[in-house]
Amino acid sequence: MPPRILVLGGTGEARALASELTDRDEAQVTSSLAGRVRDPRLPDGHVRIGGFGGADGLAAYLAEDNTTAVVDATHPFAEGITANAFAACRTVGVPMLALRRPGWTEQSGDRWYRVDSLTAAAATLPAFGDRVFLSTGRLGLSSFGHLDQWFLVRTIDQPDPPMPRRSTVVLARGPFSVDDELALLREHRIDVLVTKDSGGSMTAAKLEAARTLGIPVIVVQRPPVPDVPTVSTVEDAVLWVETARTDHDG
Known part of the structure; x- marks a missing residue:
């Protein structure tokens, strides 16, 4: 069975990651959107819209779907889904990565x-x-x-x-x-x-x-990220997924 990757998304980085992984055709990728935006920009591949029912619901989904790995590429301020994903992955034993774009940097002249x-x-x-x-x-x-x-x-x-x-x-x-x-x-x-x-x-x-x-x-300022591997680029996220796939294949 190919690895099954769940991308928690809604951001441009999440769409780019889903596109990269789908193009490689080495994993089954599902992108999950919260459904808070009326007309969201949909990523490539399979998409599900709506919540999971908290951490317990997400844990049940991961187990039933035989999910190999989770990439949390949500908005940096989406604290709820990030906390639920961390708890669910810990419960089921699924590795989790956080993909976070860098924050803005104050420049000369800023107040x-x-x-x-x-x-x-x-x-x-x-x-x-x-x-x-x-x-x-x-x-x-x-x-x-x-x-x-x-x-x-x-x-x-x-x-x-x-x-x-x-x-x-x-x-x-x-x-x-x-x-x-x-x-x-x-x-x-x-x-x-x-x-x-x-x-x-x-x-x-x-x-x-x-x-x-x-x-x-x-x-x-941003809320803290849970204690999981964290990257700031889609390229590094792809490398992490490839490592997860290698571990999955044994």
Whole structure:
């Protein structure tokens, strides 16, 4: 039997990894998407959409599917599925890899303020002005619901309440250009940007635009990765899968 690889995805890295592994035709690859985005970009190969039912449900799936290895290539802030995957893999005895794109690096001219959570970000905002560009995704907006500032909220899909009391929602999917981000910040007279340290190029232009305009950026730091092997490139993930396949073949 060829090895069976489960890729927990939704990111560009997950799609690239699924494409690489599918092209090699050396493993049966299933990509799992959480289903939180209405019209997701689907990877190559077999795709399943929806949750597993927590760590126990994922452990049952891994055992029933005879999964050889799991690659967690989810968003760096997808803490729930990462924790469930770690617990499930430990229960069933399946090796797990974390594929995480590098975080953003502060550059000369940046005015970054790092915080540990959305709640901490909200606590710092009153000192930064009245107009906030909130680019943290559509989950966790309730953390800002008690504030009196005005928020420009950009998400892929329409966010669910509760939301900041004074807000305008812009629905858009990256990549975004620096010129577009400059125009957005100027049009809405933004005083401060709030973002998660997602990394990657898809949404990095807003950081360059904020640097150009001297706008402060509150950066929510990433949660820690469980104690599993971790790589930052698709190429290294492919090498790890090949090692897992070799171990599987004996």
